[in-house]
Amino acid sequence: IQRNDIDAFREEFLEVHPYDQARFYVSQEQDVRQQISSYLSPSEMAELFHNLDSEDQESTLEEMEPAYVADMLAQMYADDAVDVLNELEKDQVVSYLTIMDDEAAQEIKDLLHYEEKTAGSIMTTEFVAILANHTIKNAMKILKSEAPDAETIYYIYVVDDEERLVGVISLRDLIIADDDKLISEVMNDRVVSVSVSEDQEHVARMMKDYDFLAVPVLDFQRHLLGIITVDDILDVMEEEASEDYSKLAGVPNFESQDHSAFSAARKRLPWLIILLFLGMFTASLIGRFEEILSQVSILAVFIPLIAGMAGNTGTQALAVAVRGIAIGDGDRKSKMQMLRKEIGTGLIIGFVCGILVMIVVDLWKHNIVLGMLVGVAIFTTLTISTMSGALIPLLMHKLKIDPAVASGPFITTLNDIISVLIYFGLATLLMNYLV
Template sequence: MSINGEREEISRAIVHLLKEGQKDTFQKVVSELSPYEISTHYRGLPRKRRILFLEWLSLDQLVALLRYLTRSEQLRVLKKIGPIRSMELMELLKSDELTHLLSDLPEKEVNRLIAEMKDEEKKAIRKQMKYPKKSAGRVMISQYVWVHQSYTVRMAIDKLRHFREYADYLNYVYVIDDEKKLIGVASYRDLLLCEPENDIVEVMTTDIIKVTDTTKQSDVAKMIGRHDLLSVPVVNDKDILVGIITMDDVLDIVIREANEDIEMLFASGKEIDFHTKPIAAAFKRLPWLVLLLFIGLVSGSIIAKFEETLEAVVALAFFMPMIAGMTGNTGTQSLAVVVRGLVTEELTMKKTFGLIFRELLVGIMLGVINGFVIAIIAYFWQQNLTLGLVVGASLIATLIIGTLAGTIIPLILNKFKVDPAVASGPLITTINDILSLLIYFGIATMFISKLM
């Protein structure tokens, strides 16, 4: 049986068990599934079966399920399971997961969701939510182990054993002084290979790779990837240790950033997936498309301005879609290269000019090759050498300008601290359409006497 066939069979079995009220058998089936598979079957359930499905899951299974749902889906789950179970569930979430879940909610809604939590937990959540969005403070977790500089290796290992419930996050032990400032870090391997009687300060590394609580999350991801770390400590402006960010947190950051960039690149709106209702999906996309509609009208006004040129040489119309389409495509390609590069590279003035120059050369090469090809095609098609030269020269110029536009616009936005992904594909394409038509008809008008 294929994987899809097996999945459908399990889905039907789950629905049957829910209908028949066979909770024990349901639990046996679900316990053999991975968290991702549970989320897939949950999404595929008829809506009237979802409440019972959630009710029959254990708290640990609910936590695992939540990690594979979108934020809006997570909030719907919390409403379905009721306030008491919601509170128990949120207590099991990592601090960064809970902060992300509550982000952007009205104050009244946040108060309702955390009402039954302990005062200490409420305080910690509110403190973390005060950090700027997309800062390290928003995604750091408090499940880490620190030791005082007076500890021996044996004392450090004993403390690690005591906090073994944090096993998923215990990659390093962090050493602090009397003022709780971070002064060193030691890996478990370092501790295991040393004599138990050694002082921790003899084992620790003082050359610490760390970030501040206000560091951008994307910069944290770059740092962990660059140094192949399993986790990185987070300190405040006084160098006091306040949390850690782990590799799995970084993966969440990268996936979230990638999803947001893809959504912005194609102006599709946030959190639109296979399960989004048609009306919601339409209204999330509508603002961008309305804006682009009005910008696109500029293209029509350009064609109207050169109406006499177009009437004189009707053959010019044959090449308009190709000129506009090629220019838009090369601009979008450059945009994708720049947006991806900004995620992985630290941008300096030298790198910026190097990138622009590189893309200029790319645009020239693409323009010359494609311009030469279309010039030959236009000549043999219309038996007009001047028309071939006009079309070829226009394509060369528009591909160069389109490539530069797709490179420079996101760089400018990045310089002004705006997410470059907002320079979406449709926006770049529309701008390049306008530029390409201006260039095309401008060159054609210059040679109108020879085209006729």
């Protein structure tokens, strides 16, 4: 179908949603890809291009001529173009911006300044803004003419002479309202907005809570700089969820599917090597108790049980705390509450598991002292590991470090050390009764 008939191909292809176009595009060989892009105008290509993975975007850019790329980027929504450019080398960015038409280049340059993961970095400047003294009828006319370029037309922002945001009106209200009314009469002047330097995760939570389709972004003088639309927020939520998840597992960012085993190993190894040396430290701690171990070798049998349970309870408490911080308002009172609750939880869990272990070990080894030793060690370590699992992310949050950095493996290894110290400390005390 594509070999010869451009028109037939275009007609068929452009009827499909750009996401499906993109999937078809990447599944083709390079020469077919180049043929497709030659059939499409830069603005048609822009829609397809927006739906590619960032890796596919890079390789696609290399296959296309710079002038075509510049045209295409200019046709994309400015925020999406900025996402693409952020992945490229500095000199590539400059060269594309140089050959781009001035207006589009300026819009993109303005957005490139904002720090990653802030509201500024995900906002777009293609919004509809009008003055408050228009009539509804007039506003509809303006909307009609601006609609093709705006990323959303479902909210119209009302500004004063100095571009300061004074109100908002949804297209829904606009449609319901009488034609002759003034915008100022029907607009909502309590606009919920975000600051340009706001964290993207905060913006996402806000849009979820308020059920917004878009939110305006202001500078500190309340000038309207841009808007953030809900489709970008879906991406942010996916990204942040992925990040929290990967940190809990101790994987620094997720590798994409097509990466090789080598690059996957290279990403995971640094963490593992740190943990390895922490593990060696644990080993050296146990080494100090070698004498006891050689006399009461049965002690070794319960090391993985105690260390493992400490790791499990610590990870549970960590996950609950990280999630609690992410969802909660994070005021000091609720944090103290959370900590107090976790201490209580740790005590209960420790008590139940401790008693259980004591009974089982007692029945199994017919040794009450050993049973008590392991039981008390479990009780103490589980209480402490639950507490530390909650305390560490709370402290990090207080120190303005992302609490999710305290990954699962790190907490687990820390709790290994604590549990070994407690276990052998107790064993040393009970030494006389054990031999």
